[in-house]
Amino acid sequence: MRKLTAFILVFLSAFSFVMAQNPSSPKITAESPNKNIKVVYGQPSKRGRVIFGEESSSSLEKFGKVWRTGANEATEITFKNDVMFGGKHVKAGTYTLFTIPNPKEWTVILNSQLGQWGAYDYEKIKGSDVAQVKVPVTANKAPVEKLTITPANNSVAIAWDNVSISVPVMDHGK
Numbered sequence: 001m002r003k004l005t006a007f008i009l010v011f012l013s014a015f016s017f018v019m020a021q022n023p024s025s026p027k028i029t030a031e032s033p034n035k036n037i038k039v040v041y042g043q044p045s046k047r048g049r050v051i052f053g054e055e056s057s058s059s060l061e062k063f064g065k066v067w068r069t070g071a072n073e074a075t076e077i078t079f080k081n082d083v084m085f086g087g088k089h090v091k092a093g094t095y096t097l098f099t100i101p102n103p104k105e106w107t108v109i110l111n112s113q114l115g116q117w118g119a120y121d122y123e124k125i126k127g128s129d130v131a132q133v134k135v136p137v138t139a140n141k142a143p144v145e146k147l148t149i150t151p152a153n154n155s156v157a158i159a160w161d162n163v164s165i166s167v168p169v170m171d172h173g174k
Helices: 002-021 122-128
Strands: 027-031 037-042 071-079 083-085 088-090 093-100 105-111 129-136 138-151 155-171
Touching: 027 138, 037 138, 037 155, 071 138, 088 129, 105 122, 105 155, 122 129, 129 155
Parallel strands: none
Antiparallel strands: 027 037, 037 071, 071 093, 083 088, 083 155, 093 105, 105 129, 138 155
8 A cells, every 4th residue: 555655656756847837928918908809828938048040950949830820729810800810801710820930921821710729630620720920020129938918909919039029909899
């Protein structure tokens, strides 16, 4: 019995240590001030890593590759009303938000397939894209430690590490 108790204690200690070394990213819910836009995403931290870079680099996210724009489950964005998202008409509803980072501009994608884990199956579901818009990259004055997605009444901004982007959003009402 003592051996079993000792084994369980060692196992639980080791499990706790592993979990402490690899914490999951917190899930953030952000809403625009007028409550017309809501974003739910996993919030990774920079933690000294190179975040964006070329395919051959050791960066976390590669230029030209589809990214879930967060951690863990793919980011979801909900529009209470029909909107113009970066100049593209999008009906009210919830969408998966993907991005394709590049040094000077990003492609921001809204996809109707919900419940995605990461962007691993994006090639299989890309036929469900409802909008793709290109937006310029802005250099941040100081690095942003945690990925931050900020829905405003007329835009959705994404900032992490040394870069930010913003997609204009115009509410079409009911």
